[in-house]
Amino acid sequence: xxxxxxxxxxxxxxxxxxxxxxxxxxxxxxxxxxxxxxxxxxxxxxxxxxxxxxxxxxxxxxxxxxxxxxxxxxxxxxxxxxxxxxxxxxxxxxxxxxxxxxxxxxxxxxxxxxxxxxxxxxxxxxxxxxxxxxxxxxxxxxxxxxxxxxxxxxxxxxxxxxxxxxxxxxxxxxxxxxxxxxxxxxxxxxxxxxxxxxxxxxxxxxxxxxxxxxxxxxxxxxxxxxxxxxxxxxxxxxxxxxxxxxxxxxxxxxxxxxxxxxxxxxxxxxxxxxxxxxxxxxxxxxxxxxxxxxxxxxxxxxxxxxxxxxxxxxxxxxxxxxxxxxxxxxxxxxxxxxxxxxxxxxxxxxxxxxxxxxxxxxxxxxxxxxxxxxxxxxxxxxxxxxxxxxxxxxxxxxxxxxxxxxxxxxxxxxxxxxxxxxxxxxxxxxxxxxxxxxxxxxxxxxxxxxxxxxxxxxxxxxxxxxxxxxxxxxxxxxxxxxxxxxxxxxxxxxxxxxxxxxxxxxxxxxxxxxxxxxxxxxxxxxxxxxxxxxxxxxxxxxxxxxxxxxxxxx
Numbered sequence: 001x002x003x004x005x006x007x008x009x010x011x012x013x014x015x016x017x018x019x020x021x022x023x024x025x026x027x028x029x030x031x032x033x034x035x036x037x038x039x040x041x042x043x044x045x046x047x048x049x050x051x052x053x054x055x056x057x058x059x060x061x062x063x064x065x066x067x068x069x070x071x072x073x074x075x076x077x078x079x080x081x082x083x084x085x086x087x088x089x090x091x092x093x094x095x096x097x098x099x100x101x102x103x104x105x106x107x108x109x110x111x112x113x114x115x116x117x118x119x120x121x122x123x124x125x126x127x128x129x130x131x132x133x134x135x136x137x138x139x140x141x142x143x144x145x146x147x148x149x150x151x152x153x154x155x156x157x158x159x160x161x162x163x164x165x166x167x168x169x170x171x172x173x174x175x176x177x178x179x180x181x182x183x184x185x186x187x188x189x190x191x192x193x194x195x196x197x198x199x200x201x202x203x204x205x206x207x208x209x210x211x212x213x214x215x216x217x218x219x220x221x222x223x224x225x226x227x228x229x230x231x232x233x234x235x236x237x238x239x240x241x242x243x244x245x246x247x248x249x250x251x252x253x254x255x256x257x258x259x260x261x262x263x264x265x266x267x268x269x270x271x272x273x274x275x276x277x278x279x280x281x282x283x284x285x286x287x288x289x290x291x292x293x294x295x296x297x298x299x300x301x302x303x304x305x306x307x308x309x310x311x312x313x314x315x316x317x318x319x320x321x322x323x324x325x326x327x328x329x330x331x332x333x334x335x336x337x338x339x340x341x342x343x344x345x346x347x348x349x350x351x352x353x354x355x356x357x358x359x360x361x362x363x364x365x366x367x368x369x370x371x372x373x374x375x376x377x378x379x380x381x382x383x384x385x386x387x388x389x390x391x392x393x394x395x396x397x398x399x400x401x402x403x404x405x406x407x408x409x410x411x412x413x414x415x416x417x418x419x420x421x422x423x424x425x426x427x428x429x430x431x432x433x434x435x436x437x438x439x440x441x442x443x444x445x446x447x448x449x450x451x452x453x454x455x456x457x458x459x460x461x462x463x464x465x466x467x468x469x470x471x472x473x474x475x476x477x478x479x480x481x482x483x484x485x486x487x488x489x490x491x492x493x494x495x496x497x498x499x500x501x502x503x504x505x506x507x508x509x510x511x512x513x514x515x516x517x518x519x520x521x522x523x524x525x526x527x528x529x530x531x532x533x534x535x536x537x538x539x540x541x542x543x544x545x546x547x548x549x550x551x552x553x554x
Contacts, residue, residue, distance in 0.1 A: 020060070021060045021061065021062050022054075022059055022060065022061045022062070022081050022082065022213065023061075023062050023064065023079070023080045023081045023082075024050055024061050024062065024063045024064070024080070024081065024082050024083070024084050025063075025064055025065070025066070025071040025074060025075060025080040025082070025083050025084070026042065026046055026047070026063065026064075026065045026071065026083060026084045026085055027065060027066075027067075027068045027071065027085065027155075028065040028066050028067065028155070029155040029156060029157050029181075030044075030068075030085065030155075030156060030174070030177050031044060031177055031180045031181065031184070032044050032045055032176065032177070032180055032237045032238060033045050033046045033085050033103070033176075033177065033202075033237070033238075034046040034047055034065060034084065034085055035065070036065055042063045042064070042065050044237060045103070045233060045234065045236075045237035045238055046084045046085040047063055047084070048233050048236075048237070049084070049102060049221075049224070049230065049233055050063060050084045051063075052220075052224055052229060052230075052233065053217055053220030053221060053224065054220070056220050056223050056224065057216055057217075057219065057220040057223075059216065059220075063084070064080070067154050067155070068132060068133070068134060068135060068154075068155075069133050069134040069154070071083060072134060075096075075205070075206075075207060076095070076207060078207075081206065081210065081213060082204055082205065082206045082210075082213060082214070082217065083204065083205045083206075084204055085202060085203075085204075086098070086202070086203070086204070086205035087105055087136035087200040087201065087202055088101070088200065088201045088202075088203070089136055089139060089140075089200075091139060092136075092139075092205075095207065095208060096205045096206065096207055096208065097205070097206050097207070097208055097210070097211050097214050098201070098203055098204070098205050098214075099203040099204035099205075099214055099217050099218040099221060100203060100218055100221060100222075101201035101202055101203040101324075101327070102202065102203050102204075102221055102230065102234075103202045103203075103234065103238065104199040104200065104201065104202060104323070104327065105174050105175075105176075105199065105200045105201075105202045106174070106175040106176070106195060106199050106200075107136075107137055107172060107173065107174050107175060107195070107196075107197050107200070108172075108173065108174075108175040108178055108192040108193075108194065108195055109129075109170045109171070109172055109192065109193050109194040109195075109196060110160065110163060110170065110171045110172075110173060110178055110182075110190050110191065110192055110193065111163070111169070111170050111171075111190070111191065111193045112163065112164070112166070112189050112190060112191075113189050113190065113191050115169075116169075116170070116193045116194075117193055118193065118194060119170065119193045119194035119196070120194060120196055121144055121145045121196045123194075124141075124145045124147070124148035124170070124196075125145070125147035125148060126147060126148075126149065127148060127149065127169040127170060128149045128151055128168040128169045128170070129141060129145075129148050129149065129150055129151065129168070129169065129170045129171070129172050130151045130153055130158075130159040130162055130163055130168050130170065130171040130172070131150055131151065131152060131153070131159065131171070131172045131173075132152070132153060132154070132155060132156060132159060132173070133152035133153060133154060134152075136200060137172045137173070137174075137197075138150065138152060140197055141172060144196075144197075145196075151168055156173045156174065156177050156178065156181055157181055157185065159171040159172075159173055160173065160178065160181055160182060160185065160187055160190060161185065161187070163190060164185075164187040164189055164190055170193075171190075175192065175195070176238065178192065179192075199327070201327065201331070203221075204217045204218070204221075215353070225320060231320060314377060317373065317377060318374070318377045321370060321373065321374040321377070325367070325370055325371065325374060328367065329367050332363055332364075332367065336360075339351070339356060339360065340360070343356055343357070343360075369410065369411065372407075372411065373411065394437060395435065395436045395437050395522060395523060396435070397435070397436060397437055397438050398433045398434075398435060398546070399433055399434055399435070399436055399437075399438040399441065400431070400433050401431055401433075401434065401441075401467055401476050401478065401543070402427045402428070402431055402467055403438075404438055404441050404442045404445060405425070405427070405445055405465065405467060405478065406427075407442055408442050408445040408446045408449060409425060409449065409465070411446060412446055412449050412450055412453070415449075415450055415453050416449065416453060416463070418453075418459075419452075419453035419454070419456050419459065419463070420453065420456055420459055420461060420462055420463050421459045421460060422460070422461070422462030422463070423462065423463050423464075423465075424462065424463070424464045424465070425464075425465045425466070426464070426465070426466040426467070427466075427467055428466070428467045428468040428469055430469075431467060431468075431469050431476060431545075432469065432476070432545040432546055433545070433546055434476055434523070434543045434544060434545055434546060435523075435544075435546055436522075436523040436543070437519075437523075440519045440522075440523075441519065441520075441523065441543070443515075443516070443519065444516040444519050444520060444527070444541065445478065445480075445541075447513065447515075447516045448478075448480040448516070448539045448541070449463070449465065449480060451513070451539070452480050452481075452482035452484065452537070452539070453482075454484075455482050455484030455485055455486075455536070455537060456482060456483070456484045456485075457484060457485055461482070461483040461484060461536075462482070462483050463480070463481070463482045463483075464479075464480075464481045464482075465478070465479070465480050465481075466478070466479050466481075467479075469545065470542070473542075474544065474545050474547070475525075475542045475543065475544055475545060476542065476543045476544075476545050477540065477541070477542050478540070478541040478542075478543075479538060479539070479540050479541075480538070480539045480541075481536065481537075481538045481539075482536050482537055482538075483535070483536040484536050484537065485533070485534065486531045486532050486533035486534055486535055486536055486537055487529065487531040487533070487537055488533055489533075492529055492531060495513050495529055513527075520541060520543075523543055523544075524543070524544050525541065525542050525543040525544065526540075526541075526542045527539070527540070527541050528540045528542075
């Protein structure tokens, strides 16, 4: 009687969201996203992602997979709380609410080999197209190609089998499940012949009014993205499918063995040849050449250590930004006019938990910040290439130190807010510019601020950043002062040494300050440290200002 009353009041969904078992539904035959495995259990990318979200959010979930149209109906009837894989569309948004996407779904037209190529929506008029019943492609086909003859079936497998048997003209299915099922079912007579629709956003879906539960899934998804766990699941399930054919692994092993034998033979020949040619008049040049090789090998070894230390940090945010930024930016631009119209017609409303009147200014700034971060990733890779090339970057920009500091603070704002409740910044007025590379100096400033944040033992300790012009020496000065634990005197002189770090247990590799010192020296400046253990550290960066009176640059 109590459960019946809750359903009648429309409170069953929120009750589940507040601590009971959350009922999660999905498609039983949509590999590799979600499917029933050989043991009869739910499996796939969506299923593992849901279990990971439940783990980090402390939720209890019960996953049930069935035919898509039945799962969607059960969600509307309140028998399920959330669907773990659904494509967003404006039509669905009238009845459902959606989380941020955890994947992008591409859909393809499949045909029997040799019967069609490069098929567009216009080519579907009067043709029989097999499509999963009540799926997003069924909706899109009815709306965008009304002259096509839709043939609804229950699953992607049914669609591909029907097409492979010689019936109907096309099958409109999700690209990755289509390739996956085609391989598993050995349907070798089918091939994709067209991509009539752009990628669709794919994420969690709840009924209207159950946004509180959706917010918990969205928060858990964000945690998994930031920790790299979601990317690991994505790579595991949605990586490129292996093509059947030659046993490439065995061929690779054989090739490696042959290569090793050839290398050993080549090494023996080189040693023998070098022994024969070791005359007195060439010994000095040979030793010089070997010395240069050793220097370059040592440098490449350092580069290898650097790459191994930061490759994971580079790949995860790079892949995430490159996957989501274009979609987010395009989606917001497409929705901006609609949101503005709704705002003017109905007044302020909540978007992402904040009033739209605030979010419409915040979202473009957030997108710009992410684009700036993506650009920094590319520049880091360029720095690695410069390091291996033994060549400094171009130092031909006219740079405003205050602007560089402001950008750096904006990029590490989250780290600052987590580390300290007392952060102060003071910009000197009318500073002259300096000649150099703004991005490289920005990298130095970020390193200094992040180090200051990591030096604090509690949020009540403060950080102060200030800039000023030293007229006597015609230099620009930046100070980053923290009230943290300080640096022991015996460690101060080693801060610029590559791979020296006091934070090895926290994952530090000791390259931040070493790289920063090299950058500052390239600009003709100095990077100095003054510290008292238990009281804090002051890092002082000085750079030569461009010649001329200070007023000339105002």
